[in-house]
Amino acid sequence: MGETGELGRREIGVFGRVLVYSVLIGFTIMTTYPIVWLAFSSFKTTQEFQVNRLGLPRSWTLDNYPHAWRIGGFSVLFLNSLLYTGVSTAAIVILSLAASFAFAKLKSRATPFLHGSFVVGILLTLQSIMVPLFLMANATHLYNTRLGVLIPYTGIGLPLGVYLCTEYVKGIPDSVIESARIDGASYLRIFSSIVVPMARPVTTTLAILNVTSVWNEFMLINILVSKNSLKSLPVGIMKFSGTLSSDYGKQFAALVIGMLPMLAFYLVFRNQITKGVSAGAVKG
Amino acid sequence: MVKHSKWKTEQRRAYLVLVLPAVLVYWLVMAFPTVFSVALSLTDYNGGRLFSSANPVHFAGLAHYVRMFSDPYFWIALKNNFYIILISVFGQIPLGFVLAYILFRKLVRMPGFFQTMIYLPCTISTIVVGILWQSFFSPYGPFSEFMQRLRPGWENTLFINPRTAMLPVLFVLLWMYTGTYLIIFLANLQKIEPHIIEAARIDGASEGQVLKYVILPALSGVIVTSAILAISGSFQSFNLIFAMTGGNPARRTSVLSLYMYDNAFRGAPDYPLANAISTFMVIISFALILATKAIEGRFGGRE
Numbered sequence: 001m002g003e004t005g006e007l008g009r010r011e012i013g014v015f016g017r018v019l020v021y022s023v024l025i026g027f028t029i030m031t032t033y034p035i036v037w038l039a040f041s042s043f044k045t046t047q048e049f050q051v052n053r054l055g056l057p058r059s060w061t062l063d064n065y066p067h068a069w070r071i072g073g074f075s076v077l078f079l080n081s082l083l084y085t086g087v088s089t090a091a092i093v094i095l096s097l098a099a100s101f102a103f104a105k106l107k108s109r110a111t112p113f114l115h116g117s118f119v120v121g122i123l124l125t126l127q128s129i130m131v132p133l134f135l136m137a138n139a140t141h142l143y144n145t146r147l148g149v150l151i152p153y154t155g156i157g158l159p160l161g162v163y164l165c166t167e168y169v170k171g172i173p174d175s176v177i178e179s180a181r182i183d184g185a186s187y188l189r190i191f192s193s194i195v196v197p198m199a200r201p202v203t204t205t206l207a208i209l210n211v212t213s214v215w216n217e218f219m220l221i222n223i224l225v226s227k228n229s230l231k232s233l234p235v236g237i238m239k240f241s242g243t244l245s246s247d248y249g250k251q252f253a254a255l256v257i258g259m260l261p262m263l264a265f266y267l268v269f270r271n272q273i274t275k276g277v278s279a280g281a282v283k284g
Numbered sequence: 285m286v287k288h289s290k291w292k293t294e295q296r297r298a299y300l301v302l303v304l305p306a307v308l309v310y311w312l313v314m315a316f317p318t319v320f321s322v323a324l325s326l327t328d329y330n331g332g333r334l335f336s337s338a339n340p341v342h343f344a345g346l347a348h349y350v351r352m353f354s355d356p357y358f359w360i361a362l363k364n365n366f367y368i369i370l371i372s373v374f375g376q377i378p379l380g381f382v383l384a385y386i387l388f389r390k391l392v393r394m395p396g397f398f399q400t401m402i403y404l405p406c407t408i409s410t411i412v413v414g415i416l417w418q419s420f421f422s423p424y425g426p427f428s429e430f431m432q433r434l435r436p437g438w439e440n441t442l443f444i445n446p447r448t449a450m451l452p453v454l455f456v457l458l459w460m461y462t463g464t465y466l467i468i469f470l471a472n473l474q475k476i477e478p479h480i481i482e483a484a485r486i487d488g489a490s491e492g493q494v495l496k497y498v499i500l501p502a503l504s505g506v507i508v509t510s511a512i513l514a515i516s517g518s519f520q521s522f523n524l525i526f527a528m529t530g531g532n533p534a535r536r537t538s539v540l541s542l543y544m545y546d547n548a549f550r551g552a553p554d555y556p557l558a559n560a561i562s563t564f565m566v567i568i569s570f571a572l573i574l575a576t577k578a579i580e581g582r583f584g585g586r587e
Binding site: 017020021023024027028030031032034035037038049050053054091095096098099101102103106107108110114117118121123124125126127128129130131132133134135136151152154155156158159162186187188191212215216218219223233234235237238240241248251252255258259262263265266267270273274275277278 | 294414522544545
């Protein structure tokens, strides 16, 4: 980060320091307080919550959790979310890397057009395909199927995936590829034994970006499946905002359960996530 | 010569194998549906078989667009989208920049801790966030408690009064996404060559002058990119509002994506209108992005 920062610390004086710390601490409190409040509210029974909304629980209870888990059918939801996230992320990474290897290292006149179509896709939003995907899913009988969810999830991750991977693969020296060619290796072999291992940084970034966006995805899957056995975690949690919303204890427990996986993931992969977010934003 | 043409066929085959899966899936899932939707918006197709002789599909021209523009709910939704763009571009981005600047210039200790905490909301599912804040701002949540202690007898009509219902939503958007911009700006600030800043300080520039003449110009490209991100992102806010207010009261907090959802999936489906809305959203997104790029061109992105 450079030594320039230290110069700043001395410059702004006490008043400046107080101001700056208050801004940061204030923002941090604003960010974390709702979550903290949620957490200890989930340990109150609904009855207690009705009289004690802000304070710490007078009698801590864990009951809300098993009940919320059961009512929400979270076991199935968790498995589904894992499946959707895992499979689509793997597919996105492999497909993106393969295509980007071709775009970056193999000469073809189709490349500008095809690669460009992916880049344009980065600007397309879920909204623009929500209704047609629904209509298409019905027409192809993929409505209420796992495949009917996995294919769209994969497709949506491809624009950014192809963009990021192509930028990265361009950076692999041509000489490496050429010497492998001279040794007689086929392109596919070069892909699997050279490109894939070398691309670990970008595939990690891509995987992490996709895990966070697919796991939390709600809108598309909500439209594409109606069977409870196929729903993902966010969809299941939505159940707690309707008729169950007055059973606060269970609602809060459900929300905490919904938050934990990604929160844990974030705390573990913090650095990669922040790198990925800034990489994803540096487009064009 | 023979070897060369063998090379070429092999290269072509490899290209196909490598590229085809991604292209197929992507075109199937994104490119084709978008075009399909635009086409459908010009017809009266409302579900069922596409090419049936019993119920043929007719060309409807711009009829649905006319309907859309005469629908008052469309304008309400558009207005709300506009508010969201405002809060994103003039709230999240400046705030994110200020916070990134503070962390970058090491004006406080433990920058890593603050960064982690401020980015935290971005990792939580928007549905969870929506329900959480719905509770938070509801009559039984902490916000009411605070307000009642400040001003006893205060009635929580936040979500009931159509004029104030959007405010909690905008606040939550600020809460959620400022962290993203913090990360983006911080990463780019760290890319600035340190010796440029050093040189400026040695020349006697104050903190403010460094900011104005070194840092801001260097970051102008990223700021524009962020504005673009913010604008396209603001059209995507569906989950949050869906979970927080469902578009209510009386669809006053609706946004375009929710408005489209309502017309397609709530009550009797009106797919032509939904497709028209969808097309409109794509067009306006592109238009805004082009406009932003044009502005960037005018003001110059000196690097």
